[in-house]
Amino acid sequence: MLILPCPYCGVDADETELTPGGEAHLTRHGPGSSDAELHDYLFARENPRGVHFERWRHSHGCGKWFHAARSTDTLEVFGTYPAQTTEPPKEICDKITGERPGWSWRIFG
Amino acid sequence: MSEAVSALNKAGFDGLARVEECGLQGMITLRGDLDTRAVKSAVKAAVGVAVPGVNQVTLAGETGACWMSPDELLLLCGHADAVQTVAGLSEALAKSHHLAVNVSDARAVFRVSGPFAREVLAKLCPVDLSPGAFEPGMIRRTRMAQVPAAIWMDGADTFRVVCFRSVADYVFGILKAAADADAAVGVF
């Protein structure tokens, strides 16, 4: 069972209170983009064993979207942070580096 | 004008806890920037209480304000006063980006009371309801089995539950099952 602290209401939300929103920090490509960019935006996703960044919505709580950094193999949660950002906060990246030296995820790490 | 009736017309059940539908309750959804003076004074004028802090309720008898999200409150008032209260909010907040809607008849309210009230709700919600972790003055939006709900405490052994009116019968049913006289766990 996954428990994520919601950065907006501070509640430790059980997975059943949340709705998954897929991968975090995607760059949107639409009109004006190349076919390859649109293809990757629509279909190319990370599928790591280990450090991963995701979007979640506290749908049965305060209703807000947020980001979570967690490990897909141990279910450890490195941290959650608000949705209004295009990259993970430094303190969360530092924490991951402390525990998983050499990690990388897309352009981060 | 037809006579307003609540979802289950004050149906009740006695088991481990007393479960009752509370009848008509005025409820207003207010969305806006809760930190602004305009919203704070509009809420005070509308229901006579201060804007509650995160995950808190400020209650004064049958009126009050419940924190629902960083930009949303649920205001409680008399059922007959809701239309007028919304009009007052809309006027007071005319120059602020906001939304005020009378949702009284789109919601149902239950009271769950008695020494086992904590346990009855803890069976249904993924929330730490142990004494100390959840106390009067706090509110929690969560799910009860398959449906969204908001719960807060009116006193040491008394909870109030708000859910959508369309699932009032479902919520009454699961509350009755959790409060079945033979279903005591004694966890708290």
Ligand SMILES: [Zn+2]
């Ligand atoms: Zn939340």
